[in-house]
Amino acid sequence: MPQAPTFISSSDAIAQSLCDFITKSPTPFHATQTARQLFLEAGFTLLNEGEDWQIEAQSAYVITRNDSSIIAFRTGSDLTQGMQMIGAHTDSPCLRIKPNPEVKKHGYLQLGVEVYGGALYQPWLDRDLSIAGRVSGVNKQGHVISELIDFKRPIAIIPNLAIHLERDANSKRAINPQQHLPLILGNAGDKSFEQLLIDHCEKDLEKVLEFELSVYDTQKPNITGLNGEFVCAARLDNLLSTYIGARALIDTQSEQASLFVSTDHEEVGSASACGAQGPFLRNVLERLINDNTSLTQFIGRSSMLSCDNAHGIHPNYADKHDQNHGPILNQGPVIKINQNQRYATTSVSSAKFQQRCESAGVPIQKFVTRSDMGCGSTIGPITATELGIETLDLGAPQWAMHSIRETAGTQDCEYLYQAACAFIR
Helix, strand or coil: CCCCCCCCHHHHHHCCCCCCCCHCCHHHHHHHHHEEEEEEECCCCEEECCCCCCCCCCEEEEEECCCCEEEEECCCCCCHHEEEEEEECCCEEEEEEEEEEEECCCCCEEEEEEEEECCCCHCCCCCCEEEEEEEEEEEECCCCEEEEECCCCCEEEEECHHHHCCCCHHHHCCCCCHHHEEEEEEHHHHHHHCHHHHHHHHCCCEEEEEEEEEEEEECCCEEECCCCCCEEEEEHHHHHHHHHHHHHHHHHHCCCCEEEEEEEEECCCCCCCCCCCCCCCHHHHHHHCCCHHHHHHHHHHEEEEEEECCCCCCCCCCHHHCCCCCCCCCCCCCCECCCCCCCCHHHHHHHHHHHHHHCCCCCCCECCCCCCCCCCCCHHHHHHHCCCCCEEEEEEEEECCCCCCCEEEHHHHHHHHHHHHHCCC
């Protein structure tokens, strides 16, 4: 049985535990592995999609797909009465290693990269970079195996070009990802990148067949600001929501069933077997509620909190926000609204959620993008479309979204946690 809930009680503790989670989670594979371990340590039972399930009332379960998406749920006292669901995503914009990446040029070993998602290019330059992800190959017994790896230490860099060689770089430089973003690993030697991977794998790997590897910044997350107001880290979008959502489900028990889902591939549209537009969540729900009429009734009694970070107003770029909708860091989570359905919030889902937050003492802000600017989206509209579930889009405000290092408010980590717990209860 799951352990009794232990609530995190301070913004500093939540922010620091978030930093620890991010450090262990350089890729969606590692984020899923780290979250799964949190659930298992809390007493959740691990399920396998390829096996029969024996689901019991007042019990807790966790399941993963593709090693990069995760669902955990509590059954409550009566599953048919619906679920309170929290959704997030495990992926972040980054650089991914190409299948045939090696380039030896002017005496250096380089790796070609492909940009994943809408990444800002410039912040990737002059950083201490490492590589992590999933490697698949054949072991010495001839079996195909997969393993998660993480070099952890800095092994690569993408150097800037000196301003002496491009005097107008500050005003005119454009970064071409094909030409300017290949990694430099070091001076060219005899050892291939495949051999480097084999040497780093802990399993008995003899030959690498495929890999899915991400580049990441080795600088650790940190609490900063004169009074520790900010948490600065890679992948806050959206590991902040993933961690807070997971902790809220672990720490909160209710008679009503509850669920947490964090899926891969949101940054590239969510259209995959393990993405929010794929069948993962519906497949799980269909195994819990096994006829169409009952499932429709179940969804009608359920609601979804789509949790993904929001754009906090930047004091140096305040004109990028609508004058009445500029969320401030450390002033509470942000309800995101868009009339063109880029966010799934409705007046009903918003009103219900605001009432819960008011009862919990959590301040709420609202975000609407400028009328003359485009608007991003989340898993919210996708999940609402796929399931027909009442949905609200919410997120902690942050700066520098999609940069290699982002900033959020430490107090907002606590506010979001309290809001998520209030939603589940």
